Amino acid sequence: MNQDRTPIGGRGARRNPPNRFETISYVSDPDGAGPESDPIKPQTIFLRDTTRSIVTFNDSPDVGFEASVNPYRGCEHGCAYCYARPYHEYLGFSAGLDFETKILVKERAAELLRNKLSSPRWTPRPVGMSGVTDPYQPIERHLNITRGCISVLAEFRNPLTIVTKNHLITRDIDLLSDLACVHAVFVMISFSTLRADLARILEPRTSTPARRLEAIEALSTAGIPVGVFAAPIIPGLTDHEVPSIVESAAGAGARFAICHLVRLPHGVGALFEEWLECHLPQRKNKVLNRIRETRQGRLDDSRFCTRFRGQGKFADQIAALFEAACRKTGMGHESPELSTAAFRRPAKGQLSLF
Numbered sequence: 553m554n555q556d557r558t559p560i561g562g563r564g565a566r567r568n569p570p571n572r573f574e575t576i577s578y579v580s581d582p583d584g585a586g587p588e589s590d591p592i593k594p595q596t597i598f599l600r601d602t603t604r605s606i607v608t609f610n611d612s613p614d615v616g617f618e619a620s621v622n623p624y625r626g627c628e629h630g631c632a633y634c635y636a637r638p639y640h641e642y643l644g645f646s647a648g649l650d651f652e653t654k655i656l657v658k659e660r661a662a663e664l665l666r667n668k669l670s671s672p673r674w675t676p677r678p679v680g681m682s683g684v685t686d687p688y689q690p691i692e693r694h695l696n697i698t699r700g701c702i703s704v705l706a707e708f709r710n711p712l713t714i715v716t717k718n719h720l721i722t723r724d725i726d727l728l729s730d731l732a733c734v735h736a737v738f739v740m741i742s743f744s745t746l747r748a749d750l751a752r753i754l755e756p757r758t759s760t761p762a763r764r765l766e767a768i769e770a771l772s773t774a775g776i777p778v779g780v781f782a783a784p785i786i787p788g789l790t791d792h793e794v795p796s797i798v799e800s801a802a803g804a805g806a807r808f809a810i811c812h813l814v815r816l817p818h819g820v821g822a823l824f825e826e827w828l829e830c831h832l833p834q835r836k837n838k839v840l841n842r843i844r845e846t847r848q849g850r851l852d853d854s855r856f857c858t859r860f861r862g863q864g865k866f867a868d869q870i871a872a873l874f875e876a877a878c879r880k881t882g883m884g885h886e887s888p889e890l891s892t893a894a895f896r897r898p899a900k901g902q903l904s905l906f
Contacts, residue, residue, distance in 0.1 A: 559830050560593060562756045563653075564632035566830060568646035569819050572638075594653045596628055598691060601656035606664035606701075607679065620683030621665060623697040625656035627685035629717060631755045632827040633744075633784055636684045638818040647819045652757075655691065662700030669708045669897070676892035678711040688718035690757055702727045707898060711736040711890035715781055717743075717758040719767045725774045734894035738777040738887050740810065741768050743797045745790045753831050765804045772805025777888045780806040782874065784814035787862075788842035789835060791870050798877035808884040811874040812860040813846060813867065821851035842866055 560566045607619050626640055630652035637647035645654055658664075668674055681687045687698040705712045706727045714721065714737075721728075721739065731737035745751050746761045759767070771778040780801030785791050798809050816824050828836040840851070846862030847853040853862070861867060878885060 559753070560649075562630070563594070563649060564630035564634070564754070564756055564827065565648040565652065565823050566826065568648040568650055569822060571641045571644065571646055572818060573641055574644070594649055596653050596655060596691075599654060599656050601625060601658045603658060604664070605668075606658065606661050607668050608683070610683075619677055620680040621661070621687075621701055622682070622684045623658050623661045623687055623701060624685050624689060624691070625658075626651050626654055628652055628655055628689045628691065629686055629755060629758045631717075631758070633754070633786065633814050633816065633820065633824050635784075635815040635817055635820060637820050637823065639684055641818075648823055655689070657691070657695065658697060659695075661697050662704050665701050665704045669704065669710055670900075676710055676895035678713055678890045679705060680713045680715075682715040686716050686718060686758075687714065688716045688720040690718075692718075693720055693723075699724050699727070706730045709734050709736055709894040709896055711892060713738055713740070713887070713890070715740045715742055717741070717755060717764060719759040719763040722767050722770045725770065725776065728771070728776045729774050732774075732776045735888070735891040736894060738779065738890065739771055740779045740781040740887070741771075741801070741806070742781040742783055743801070744782075744784055744786065744814075745793055746796055746800060747793070750790070754827075765800055768801055768804040768806050772807075777808075778806055779808035779810065779887060780883075781810050781812070783810070783812035783860075785811060785870060786814045786839060786843070787846055787866050787870065788839040789832075791842075791866075791873070794870060794873045795877040795880075798874065798883060799881055802881035802883050806883065808887055809874070809878055810885065810887070811870070813862040813870065814843065815860070816843070816851045817854060818852075824851075 606621055609618055611618065625643065627634065637651045640647055640651040692698050702712065702724055712731055728737055741764050743761060743764060744754065748760050751758065751761055768778050780798060782794055782797045785794060794811065825840060828839055843851055845864050846867040848863065
């Protein structure tokens with residue numbers, strides 16, 4: 553493995569580890585020759601996703617919704633810890649740089665969603681956006697695929713939940729307000745840190761923490777239920793920020809809070825270890841050891857009902873910090889109950905008044 557610690561500006565990973573499903577992979581020249589040894593700045597490539605379905609279902613007890621829509625696969629936000637990175641391996645890519653530079657775009661997402669909701673077999677239920685990748689990653693500013701999906705959900709008045717790290721969500725306040733009027737939406741803005749300098753290298757293409765607080769304020773002012781998703785909290789690195797994250801979000805107008813510990817499934821653990829070696833080598837051992845102490849000696853524990861909370865004294869301390877911050881701010885732990893009562897199927901060919 554290339555031992556060069558030089559980071560790539562604006563990227564969470566600095567290489568492409570082998571795909572765990574492939575038998576052939578590229579290996580750098582041990583003398584340093586080859587693409588990974590050069591001072592590269594990989595450009596993002598957007599690929600057309602020809603999927604014929606848009607709604608996926610899960611029965612996980614850890615996820616607050618059973619139906620989800622992901623307009624994109626891969627995420628240019630490039631968060632170093634992202635648990636969704638291994639999903640890119642199912643597409644034949646790497647969980648490393650490929651995940652943040654080869655983005656699959658579902659151009660027909662809104663059309664497919666309309667067809668799904670129009671079917672008499674569709675039972676109205678909350679749809680989650682960002683179950684895998686952020687629906688408001690940078691390219692959304694130009695493609696408007698997420699907005700198209702929200703427009704369909706608003707037309708049908710089907711309940712929606714969104715988790716994002718991007719201020720761009722405020723662009724869609726008009727549509728979200730329509731859903732809020734029928735108690736059919738809530739939003740969670742995600743924070744792992746309030747430190748702009750740390751966020752810049754940990755979550756390189758997300759909105760700054762200050763902009764995310766502005767997004768909470770804008771959504772709250774518009775009457776859209778908004779909460780703070782303190783996640784992923786990284787033991788030994790950002791766990792001490794839990795109280796300030798909750799208090800800052802409450803001050804901006806957040807109504808409820810949820811807290812999850814970092815997950816590092818499959819090859820994400822090795823990628824995150826490399827990120828620490830590259831950016832914070834003096835903190836590396838402490839952070840990895842603290843994570844292991846919350847994961848039964850491993851960097852990840854995939855068991856249901858514990859994978860987001862962790863176990864052990866450090867996990868308990870983080871949970872206690874979170875509980876104390878919620879009590880101090882009056883923040884609830886439960887997201888709003890969404891209603892399907894207003895769901896409707898617009899008549900085919902009916903013109904909108906708006």
